[in-house]
Amino acid sequence: MNRITAPKISNLIPAVYLGLTVAAGFAAAPAGAAEASGDILARGAKSWSENCSRCHEMRDPMEFRDDLWRPIVTHMRVRAGLTGTQQREILAFLQSANNRAAEPRKVSTDRAVQGASAKSAQTGADIYQQTCVACHGQNGTGSVPGAPDFTATDGPLAKDDGVLLRHITEGFKTPGSPMAMPPKGGNPALGAADIQRVLTYLREQFGGASR
Amino acid sequence: MKRPSRKPSAVFAATLAAVAMSQDVLADATYDALKSQVESLQKQLREVKDQLDAQEKDTTDKEVAELRNRVEQVSAQSEEWKNADSVVHLAGYGDFSYTDGDNQNGALSAVRFNPIFHYQYRDLIMLEAELELEVDETGGTTNNLEYLTVDLFVNDNLALLGGRFLSPIGQFRQNFHPSWINKLPTAPPGFGHDQAAPVSETGLQARGGFPLGGESRFINYALYAGNGPILEIVGNEIEAIEAEGRTSNDDDEAVFGGRIGILPLPRLELGLSGATGKVAGEDEPDATRSYRVFGADLAYQWRSLRLRGEYIEQKVGSEASSAAPDSAKWQAWYTQASYRFAPTGWEGVVRYGDYDSPHDSSDQKQWAVGVNYLFAANAMAKLAYNFNDGANGSAADDDGFQVQFAYGF
Numbered sequence: 001m002n003r004i005t006a007p008k009i010s011n012l013i014p015a016v017y018l019g020l021t022v023a024a025g026f027a028a029a030p031a032g033a034a035e036a037s038g039d040i041l042a043r044g045a046k047s048w049s050e051n052c053s054r055c056h057e058m059r060d061p062m063e064f065r066d067d068l069w070r071p072i073v074t075h076m077r078v079r080a081g082l083t084g085t086q087q088r089e090i091l092a093f094l095q096s097a098n099n100r101a102a103e104p105r106k107v108s109t110d111r112a113v114q115g116a117s118a119k120s121a122q123t124g125a126d127i128y129q130q131t132c133v134a135c136h137g138q139n140g141t142g143s144v145p146g147a148p149d150f151t152a153t154d155g156p157l158a159k160d161d162g163v164l165l166r167h168i169t170e171g172f173k174t175p176g177s178p179m180a181m182p183p184k185g186g187n188p189a190l191g192a193a194d195i196q197r198v199l200t201y202l203r204e205q206f207g208g209a210s211r
Numbered sequence: 212m213k214r215p216s217r218k219p220s221a222v223f224a225a226t227l228a229a230v231a232m233s234q235d236v237l238a239d240a241t242y243d244a245l246k247s248q249v250e251s252l253q254k255q256l257r258e259v260k261d262q263l264d265a266q267e268k269d270t271t272d273k274e275v276a277e278l279r280n281r282v283e284q285v286s287a288q289s290e291e292w293k294n295a296d297s298v299v300h301l302a303g304y305g306d307f308s309y310t311d312g313d314n315q316n317g318a319l320s321a322v323r324f325n326p327i328f329h330y331q332y333r334d335l336i337m338l339e340a341e342l343e344l345e346v347d348e349t350g351g352t353t354n355n356l357e358y359l360t361v362d363l364f365v366n367d368n369l370a371l372l373g374g375r376f377l378s379p380i381g382q383f384r385q386n387f388h389p390s391w392i393n394k395l396p397t398a399p400p401g402f403g404h405d406q407a408a409p410v411s412e413t414g415l416q417a418r419g420g421f422p423l424g425g426e427s428r429f430i431n432y433a434l435y436a437g438n439g440p441i442l443e444i445v446g447n448e449i450e451a452i453e454a455e456g457r458t459s460n461d462d463d464e465a466v467f468g469g470r471i472g473i474l475p476l477p478r479l480e481l482g483l484s485g486a487t488g489k490v491a492g493e494d495e496p497d498a499t500r501s502y503r504v505f506g507a508d509l510a511y512q513w514r515s516l517r518l519r520g521e522y523i524e525q526k527v528g529s530e531a532s533s534a535a536p537d538s539a540k541w542q543a544w545y546t547q548a549s550y551r552f553a554p555t556g557w558e559g560v561v562r563y564g565d566y567d568s569p570h571d572s573s574d575q576k577q578w579a580v581g582v583n584y585l586f587a588a589n590a591m592a593k594l595a596y597n598f599n600d601g602a603n604g605s606a607a608d609d610d611g612f613q614v615q616f617a618y619g620f
Contacts, residue, residue: 050427050477053512056392056619057588067292071300071329074337077370079386081420081431081472084334084367145515145553176554179588 042130044093060179061097097182124201146177150206304619306390312611378409379433391619401543401566409454412437439466461496464489501528520546
């Protein structure tokens with residue numbers, strides 16, 4: 001009579017884990033949030049800057065179309081062991097940040113337009129922490145290759161406010177940098193007043209009076 | 212009786228009056244006729260104009276309607292790709308290399324093309340496959356299916372993979388080896404095919420990640436069960452361990468393994484890997500012996516500085532019934548630093564590696580130094596020199612340099 005041998009405990013661990021996880025249900029959220037909030041985009045930018053460069057050079061958000069970023073980020077989720085939440089946030093950021101302006105847009109100096117975002121409760125520091133810090137770093141010296149040093153005397157803050165407002169609003173590629181900063185840092189929810197506030201914060205925090 | 216005479220002036224006046232009267236009558240008639248004609252013409256003109264206006268309006272309305280319809284069609288078509296359930300994407304990389312060095316002739320030594328196919332259905336399933344096409348020494352082409360998996364995304368923390376996948380042991384083989392990512396033209400000693408690091412596995416895998424508190428801290432994991440490697444036995448020695456995703460399992464023993472990566476800080480990843488199971492020789496499936504793998508890896512980036520390090524060992528136990536009864540161990544480690552002189556495209560890299568195997572002729576210690584130029588984030592020219600230290604007279608002891616151009620897409 002054949003004896004029934006008990007399976008090894010070590011062999012059961014993966015099966016138990018898979019069983020429990022699958023039992024938790026297929027909870028994957030639908031692809032592509034229709035309207036990505038500023039918080040999602042900010043988290044996406046942060047995850048993008050912290051995780052993609054773990055293996056390879058940073059790829060410019062403008063390198064691919066929205067539809068192509070989708071399988072690329074899914075592939076990266078598998079490769080990098082990201083969570084589904086991280087995948088969706090990175091995708092939302094890349095799809096938001098990859099739009100090139102058809103033609104250069106003028107930065108509005110209209111007080112009415114500026115006032116549209118003047119009611120925002122966000123301070124310049126809030127906006128910097130949410131949208132900019134992923135690439136420019138806490139100390140403004142840049143945390144990813146190619147991000148300029150705000151503290152350098154001949155750095156970006158040596159430029160006039162008008163130039164900087166235009167660069168932030170329209171996006172800008174530092175000469176020699178492997179990638180461009182997307183328009184509004186990849187957060188289209190920012191208004192003109194938000195951008196003015198973050199520029200003021202940059203000057204207060206990293207030096208250089210308004211020009 | 213005298214007839215009354217008429218004065219000529221009166222007659223003339225009367226005649227004139229009559230003529231004038233007749234002319235007035237004539238003028239009125241002509242005027243009326245002309246007026247009537249003009250009115251008629253005006254009416255006709257208005258009718259024609261109305262017809263033309265109506266025709267023009269009709270034409271304009273039709274054109275506008277057609278244009279609107281066309282715009283709507285184009286707009287709908289332009290939105291199709293955004294909402295498509297299935298997406299197809301082609302990625303991959305290619306490279307060519309020139310090598311020269313001790314005891315070898317300089318030659319364009321490698322031309323490779325690795326297309327990667329992605330087929331994704333919603334956020335549920337993805338098929339991933341990579342081919343490697345390479346020109347060989349005779350001018351022919353070798354091809355290899357590097358991996359093919361069907362990935363099922365169960366939830367935000369779990370993806371199930373089935374097929375042939377890159378080994379999750381360590382980081383180099385699964386993430387760093389593509390030429391557009393690898394900062395040097397060569398793999399570290401011991402991390403090539405049939406050496407210390409398992410290359411691929413055929414089986415099932417579960418992988419994903421969990422947040423660890425805070426946006427930047429999380430754990431990633433990979434657990435797998437597969438057919439495992441096989442030993443190449445020549446004479447009474449184990450010649451090599453072939454850990455490349457086979458579709459056969461002669462010894463009828465599965466291998467279980469995995470890796471856990473911890474990211475305690477942004478851009479810092481620490482990993483531990485392991486696998487266990489049984490392995491047998493190619494021609495002696497019943498002579499199974501123990502199989503153990505251990506690995507540890509580190510990757511850190513600070514601005515333009517990248518640090519990487521990895522240790523891997525594969526061990527097989529002794530087996531008295533085998534033609535090669537002794538145990539064997541393959542171990543390798545390397546540490547690498549690269550720095551990009553941003554904002555320029557220049558980059559410097561240095562790596563030290565050490566590989567020990569059951570065969571002294573294969574053992575190697577290596578210093579590799581290189582200079583790269585990045586034309587883009589995905590296009591890199593590399594120039595490297597390897598200072599090798601191996602058994603005297605063996606190829607592992609020959610120094611050499613490589614030039615490589617790699618492009619990822």
